[in-house]
Amino acid sequence: MALMTVALAKGRTSNSSIKLLQSAGFHFDDIEDNTRKLVFYDKERKVKLISVKAVDVPTYVEKGAADIGIVGKDNILEAQSDLYELLDLNFGQCKFVVAGLNSSLQQRSRLTVASKYPVVAQNHFQRKGIPIETIKLNGSVELAPLIGMADVIVDIVETGRTLRENGLTVLEELDHISTRLIVNKASFATKTDTIEDFVTKLKKALEG
Numbered sequence: 001m002a003l004m005t006v007a008l009a010k011g012r013t014s015n016s017s018i019k020l021l022q023s024a025g026f027h028f029d030d031i032e033d034n035t036r037k038l039v040f041y042d043k044e045r046k047v048k049l050i051s052v053k054a055v056d057v058p059t060y061v062e063k064g065a066a067d068i069g070i071v072g073k074d075n076i077l078e079a080q081s082d083l084y085e086l087l088d089l090n091f092g093q094c095k096f097v098v099a100g101l102n103s104s105l106q107q108r109s110r111l112t113v114a115s116k117y118p119v120v121a122q123n124h125f126q127r128k129g130i131p132i133e134t135i136k137l138n139g140s141v142e143l144a145p146l147i148g149m150a151d152v153i154v155d156i157v158e159t160g161r162t163l164r165e166n167g168l169t170v171l172e173e174l175d176h177i178s179t180r181l182i183v184n185k186a187s188f189a190t191k192t193d194t195i196e197d198f199v200t201k202l203k204k205a206l207e208g
């Protein structure tokens, strides 16, 4: 079988991803907590695992640097990459919302929207026919409406605690998010058996 490369999102979903791979029978050398290594091998099953920043996973997969990616739907939607999404892995559950102060959406012909996900924000308001200006931030997005830099935010909500503690409320609920398995289109054509075998093993592990 051909060597296959899997790009795995670092961060809060990485432990669940590694556990799922282990229960599907993949075991990578030296993959301990807190390691600074970025490349791991399951030599027996000919799988190479690369650990990359979540936001970059779709890029690695679209460019063919990885055959498969394991990453949140948020980053897939934002990247708008040309790839296949084959499996919902069901962890990393959260949702996209529009949030702000209660009055944020009222009586405005044009909105300023702060987000880590400007493409998702733009697409949402475009569908509604509302022109917006986006401000791209890389974190602590909830601050933007509090200091008057934006009218609303488009961000991820999991428990709701961050919004609550900053006096913001959910104004609209958008897409449901969870971790997905994505595949490079050319790899799927040339390594079909290897990829299907990998997907089947993960599916069984999810069911088990």
Ligand SMILES: Nc1ncnc2c1ncn2[C@@H]1O[C@H](COP(=O)(O)OP(=O)(O)OP(=O)(O)O)[C@@H](O)[C@H]1O
Binding pocket: 009, 010, 011, 012, 013, 053, 054, 055, 071, 072, 073, 074, 075, 092, 093, 094, 138, 139, 156, 157, 158, 159, 177, 178, 179
């Ligand atoms: N409460 C949550 N906040 C953010 N992401 C969450 C949450 N719950 C689940 N996720 C999922 O976990 C993925 C990784 O989140 P994480 O915060 O580690 O990455 P990140 O956004 O790249 O972080 P950072 O930019 O702080 O390094 C997200 O892309 C999302 O799919």
Ligand SMILES: O=P(O)(O)OC[C@H]1O[C@H](OP(=O)(O)OP(=O)(O)O)[C@H](O)[C@@H]1O
Binding pocket: 138, 139, 140, 141, 142, 155, 156, 157, 158, 159, 160, 161, 162, 163
């Ligand atoms: O609904 P909650 O459970 O409170 O989680 C949602 C928060 O988690 C994420 O931020 P993260 O922790 O990744 O920090 P960041 O500000 O650096 O993006 C997200 O952007 C929200 O701020």
